Amino acid sequence: MNSLERSKVYEQVVGKVSRRFETYGYSKVRTPAFEAYDLYSGIDSSIPRREMIKVIDPTGDVLVLRPDVTIPITKELSHVYGRLTSERRYYYIQEVFRQTGTDLSPIEHTQAGIEFFGCRSPEADAETIALAVRTLKDLQFEEIKIEIGYPALLDSMIQQMNMDKRQNMQLRQLILSKNLAELQGLLREAKIDRQLAAAVETITQVYGRPDLVAAEMASLGVNSFMDGIVEYILEVCRLLEIYDCKEEIILDFSLLNNMDYYSGLIFQGYVEGLGRPVVMGGRYDKLSEAFAADLPAIGFAIEIEPIVESIASTMTAVPDSRSICIFYSDAELEEAIVLAEQFREQHYRVVTSPLQNQEKNDSYAYTVLLQQEGNVILTNEESHRYLTVAEVGMFFEREA
Template sequence: MKINRKLMKSDERATFELRALYQQYGYTQFKMGKFEEYELYVRNKDFIASDSIITFNDAGGKLMALKPDLTLSIVKNYHHVPGYVEKIYYSENIYRASKSVHSYKEILQTGLECMGDIDIYNICEVTLLAAKSLAVISSDYVLEISHMGLIKALLHPLEDEIKEKIVKCIGEKNLHEIHEICRVHAIDHHIERSLEVLVSTYGNYRKVISELKKLNLTNGAKEALDELDTICGVLAANKLARNINIDFSIVNDMTYYSGVLYKGFVNGIPTSILSGGQYDKLMERMGKKAGALGFAVYLDSLDRLEPYEKMYDFDVVFLYDEDSDISQVLKEAKTIRDGGSTVLVEKTIPAKLTYKRLVKIENGEVRTLERND
């Protein structure tokens, strides 16, 4: 049976099309259960976006949790094969406080992970798929990109406590506080100047990267910037540059993330619906000898993109009675459905049902009894 995508809700249609996109690029589906040992989230609490976790004791008394995150479970079950990159996608529910209703909710999340001996090709491919994922949902989207490797390289000479303060300020675009921290701790003026450009420059990747290349950068910072330039160049080659912004206020914990970071937005939804990045440090912390990156698309807010409320429950209500030729009723109803309409076949009209057209077979022909469109 051919699927009529017009009848799908936004999240259903997005799930269907995202799966097809990921499969097209060679990603295989990863399935998992709904529960995980709570201890996994305790050990990695800073990695999880929400500290509100639904827990319960299983039959053996072990403390379990409804999964608030999928990446940790995927990494936990990953086995490294040298020279190989494992590419998987998922479409599963997570359980956390929803951004849209501010209460516990079962949230459908679709995304992908690329794990193993990843290289610049893999990073470019995942970034490309992040942009294409947003395009599936809406043509009016923005993918914002940052790079923790560049930020880490700039802050390398500093003590960890100062690094954390500055990273927080970068996330808040608090340039005044960055200058104050640099003054109090007598931080080198080259670092201060680099941080100033990092915070104040935003938008088109060519403009941002051009400004950063004027700075006196370390070799590590230059390598990260060159990688970012290559990634954005691939997006531009795929005619996606106009939907891409560089924004270094997208920051994350340096104990987990090491490279590119993403946040994705579509017009009509005030919060990000896509997030992710390169999390080599998480792999290392969990004893995995591999790199990794990926992203998740949060589908619980897509109902805001519904173009309109359904005016009718069905396009056509097809009435029949005891004297009707059932074979003809089935045939004529199929003909209407094949034309793209929804058809409900009933003996009587259900109460409060709305429809565009009411039809019935009379004298061997389908006749319209009522129209409401």
């Protein structure tokens, strides 16, 4: 599939994502392409400063090309409201820019995401995760897995260990990779309390269905803080069953923050054919505190490019169901123009072309032949013959 055809897939994906977000009450917003460097350098996030694309404006101030969307939306809402008395739902589809990996890595990536402000509850978390699942289903993915975690649980345990910076970083890497053998060695080396070490080892290996994971977690009996988190997550999972998302949900309490501003539940989504997450999300109730506000929030972002590549590599060309090509003889040029304009007002996608150019064209759902011996409509299933242009118009009014 060439780049032009891939662009069509991109627009289809973006259209489906937008429509799904809007069914959940989200309104589209845009953030500036350039923001002050201080906005990102002064916020805890996982965006390394070396990855930001920096420029100098005419006044000498340092700007960055948008590396994130959640932070500027939160800043704007914080300055407007300070504290919300009602919910606010926004979505975006726009580019973020980061210089990652090798010099050949693309710096521009399209993200589609939602930000749900003003509600801190299992209901809000379940609805947000359900929206992520629905969106991926709209894109025709059949194998969808959403991993849910709660990093604050492991963070609280790690803080109790009083490890040095090197050990702390190594511990987190071993947890993320689920490397139990080296993890046990590190915990012994650091002389961590046996019960605490056993709990971390177990949490690192617990992964699967909510009921089974909850049973494993209950057996640890570490503290009431852990019990409260498990109860919260199980309530989110119970609500997700009502959304008919039970089969897509996996619990993994070894998940750690991929963005430092996440402060509660986090999740990531996988689909068939792609070995890395295409959805990343979580709760970031404390991010607004950096702007002197109190705005509890949860959101997620979908990486559009890998989804487009996956769909483009497997899809077969399917004509737009509201597309028409009108072929006309010289005598019917005027009628072709009038008819095309009529269909366009009904929101059909229409092109016109001389009759001698007629060929089988799978990119249109309907082909109209305007010729002296009668007007013919061809579809994939059947052919219709009409005597007048008015009757052709009536056909498409019925189809609409």
